Amino acid sequence: MPELPEAETIVRGIRPAVSQRQVERTQVLRPDILRVPTRTFANQVRGRTILTASRRGKNVIMEVHGGGVIAINLGMTGRVLTFPSPPRGRLRPTHPAVRLYFDDGSVLVFDDQRRFGTVEFLEADAWVHRSSNMGPEPLASTFSSRQLHAAMARSRSPVRSWLLDQKRIAGVGNIYAAEALFLAGVHPRRPARSVSEQEAKELYRELRRVLRKAIEAGGTTIRDYRNAAGEEGRYARRLHVYGRDGDACSACGSEIQRIVFSNRSAFFCPRCQPEHVSA
DNA sequence: AGTGTATCCTGCAGGC
DNA sequence: TGCCTGCAGGATACAC
Numbered sequence: 001m002p003e004l005p006e007a008e009t010i011v012r013g014i015r016p017a018v019s020q021r022q023v024e025r026t027q028v029l030r031p032d033i034l035r036v037p038t039r040t041f042a043n044q045v046r047g048r049t050i051l052t053a054s055r056r057g058k059n060v061i062m063e064v065h066g067g068g069v070i071a072i073n074l075g076m077t078g079r080v081l082t083f084p085s086p087p088r089g090r091l092r093p094t095h096p097a098v099r100l101y102f103d104d105g106s107v108l109v110f111d112d113q114r115r116f117g118t119v120e121f122l123e124a125d126a127w128v129h130r131s132s133n134m135g136p137e138p139l140a141s142t143f144s145s146r147q148l149h150a151a152m153a154r155s156r157s158p159v160r161s162w163l164l165d166q167k168r169i170a171g172v173g174n175i176y177a178a179e180a181l182f183l184a185g186v187h188p189r190r191p192a193r194s195v196s197e198q199e200a201k202e203l204y205r206e207l208r209r210v211l212r213k214a215i216e217a218g219g220t221t222i223r224d225y226r227n228a229a230g231e232e233g234r235y236a237r238r239l240h241v242y243g244r245d246g247d248a249c250s251a252c253g254s255e256i257q258r259i260v261f262s263n264r265s266a267f268f269c270p271r272c273q274p275e276h277v278s279a
Numbered sequence: 280a281g282t283g284t285a286t287c288c289t290g291c292a293g294g295c
Numbered sequence: 296t297g298c299c300t301g302c303a304g305g306a307t308a309c310a311c
Contacts, residue, residue, distance in 0.1 A: 003304055032287085058305080076305055077289080095289085114288045116305060157281065166306085173304050222304065223291080242304090262282070265302085 002074040002225050004138070004171030005214035006233060007058045010080050013228025014108065015053040017082040018062055021102035022049040030097035033112065035120050044121035045070060045100070057134050057170030067124030070100075075116030077224040081109045091230060113224060135169040138207055149200035152192040159195055160188035161262050163207075172207070175220055178242040178267045180207035187275040188266040189259070194277075213238070241267040 002010070023045050028038045036044070048064040055061060060072040060080055072080060081093055084106050093111035098119045100108040110119050122130060136143045148169075155162055162168055163177040172180075181188050183206035186199055195203065219225055219233030222243065226232060240250050245258035249269040259266050 006304070073305080075288095076303065078305095112288095113290075114303090114305095116287065118306095155280085161281085164305090175304055220304070225304065263284070264305095 002078065002219065003058055003173035003176055004055070004211055005176070005217075005235070006219035006225050006227075007055050007060055007074065007171070008215050009219045009227045009233065010060050010074075011053045011055045014060070014062075014080055014082050017106060017228070018050045018102070018108060019052050020049065021104060021106065023047065023100050024103050025101040027099040027101070028097075029099070030112070030115055032115055033097040033110065033117060033119050035118060041119075041121060055171075056131055057137070057166055058173065061127075069122050069124075069127045071118075071120050071122055071127065071130075072110060073118045075112060075114065075118070077113040078117035079109075079111040079224070079226050079230075080228055081111055081226070081230055082228050083107045083109070134166055137170055138172065139211055145201045145204035148204045149195070149197050152195050152200060155192040157192050158189045158261065159186060159192045159203075160264075160266050162192040164262075164264070171211075174264055174266075175222075175239070175242045176207070176210055176214065179210045179240055182241045182268060182273060183210060185272055187273040188268050189261060189275060190277075241269060243267065 026042045026045050028034060028041060031038050034041050051063045051065055053060065053062050058074060060074065062070040064070065072078065086107055087093065093109045095111050095113045096109050097112045097115060098110040110117065151168060152162060160177050160181060163172045164174065178188065180203060184199060184202040186195060186203055214220060214235045217233060217235035217238065218227055220235040221232035222236060241256050244256045245267055247256050249256055249272060252269065252271045254269050254271040257268055257270055
């Protein structure tokens with residue numbers, strides 16, 4: 001999906017537009033985006049006033065007065081777009097799925113070409129429960145490399161799969177997992193528990209760095225991602241390995257490789273990220 | 280516990 | 296030009 005930096009960019013973009021806005025009306029063009037019947041969703045959301053927008057992992061959260069949240073999972077192609085008034089012309093969303101009409105005449109549109117995304121309303125306790133099943137935020141000040149190392153030490157799973165598991169760490173997807181592993185010099189298929197304390201330290205540092213840099217660049221647009229204003233992210237040209245198989249490694253000149261495991265492509269430099277490390 | 284496979288869905292690029 | 300295959304920032308369910 002849009003991963004953590006893309007969700008963060010969206011949240012920053014919509015925050016001024018949705019804060020203190022009351023949802024006057026909802027319009028569901030694609031009911032499969034919801035997890036409840038359209039009528040139920042309308043009743044859950046209508047009349048609610050948004051406090052602010054925030055992010056948890058890859059999810060865009062709109063907190064409402066009195067507790068509860070509208071949670072948006074962006075899936076692969078989800079966009080959250082805000083407009084001062086109903087959009088028309090060429091700026092119109094291409095695959096609108098859900099619209100929230102606010103009391104000031106502005107509109108929030110969840111647009112999703114492939115419709116893997118979801119929009120749901122969760123009461124406060126349900127949201128707390130949902131969030132508690134997600135791993136720590138990698139950019140949180142309370143998240144440490146020791147914590148990362150200790151958690152990885154318990155898993156035989158390939159480190160790339162480990163990073164993609166939202167229950168283990170929140171917000172990391174295929175792009176930033178690939179980039180962080182490259183920058184840390186760790187082969188994506190190595191068992192998580194084979195990652196040494198020193199390597200975990202590197203991985204921790206590079207993961208946080210790459211996520212921060214990507215946020216600064218407004219995220220990565222491969223094809224579909226757009227921010228709340230419909231603009232592309234600028235991080236794509238900074239990618240070292242993701243989608244760059246066949247290119248020369250920026251560090252050593254070796255050819256970047258693409259392999260597939262767990263049904264996802266993994267990109268790495270065979271020289272900078274040896275699979276088998278000698279002790 | 281972990282893997283591979285399939286599924287949800289649309290659209291694009293590349294090969295022929 | 297068109298047809299076909301493979302592939303895509305995600306998540307989940309299943310059999311093994």
